[in-house]
Amino acid sequence: MATAQKVQQPADGANGEPGNMDHLLHLETMFEELGREDGLRDGAVVGQVEGRVAGVERGYLMAKEAGFYLGVAEMWLQAAERKDGGVVPARAVKSLQTLLTHARAYPTTNIRGGGEHGPLDALDDAVNLDLDPTTALARLRGRCKAVRAMLGPVAAEQRYAEEAAQPEMSF
Template identity: 30%
Template structure:
């Protein structure tokens, strides 16, 4: 003989939809957290690569001008190039949670533009992001 359903069994049946909704919500939150971590990691890695690629470009051009144009450059140009080189060297290469890094990047960009104007180079030595050009830029 089977026993009669108890009141709690009937309550469970009546609240079955709410139980599944709660379970689904909890599973969704956990899946979202997991996927968000992966997506954030991938996006952060990609953005860090883009920023350091730009910094590397500025560093390479600065070193090239200091090395190749040393005797042809006036003291003002050398002073600005050296200051830019110091700004680039101070750029953090480890993970930091501050906004000073973005401010420093803006200072580096502005200093680079000013130096290119002083050297009268124009847009010949402008950093081109991968989305701007599919060709290699020098």
């Protein structure tokens, strides 16, 4: 007669118990932790690269705007010299000179936190020497608005000579 043989199940557990899956659960947790650590490390590297790119782009736009204010000040000062000061009020000329000085002294590095200030040292004591580029640009905007208000309708109605020669359109 045939004798019944006991079927052996493979030992899955750490201590040989059949069907124990705890070591697989620990494996999953271990891979999750390793993946999280890898993701944090890689994310920090990618974040630094993206931050540098965003900083360069923002810095370019800020310097471009500061250059615009420099050009505005130079152009109006030249216009004041050509017109013998008749069109541009004396107070506006003084404000334009101040705008020009501050636009030329616009910081090209982030100086927050102290250190040598370069061209900002030449400015008077009324200027805060710890200006960062963002604050300096905000002050340039304010000064340019004030100058435009002083120039009044002269600045708003400045036109090119060719515009006067063109016929007026009805649409």
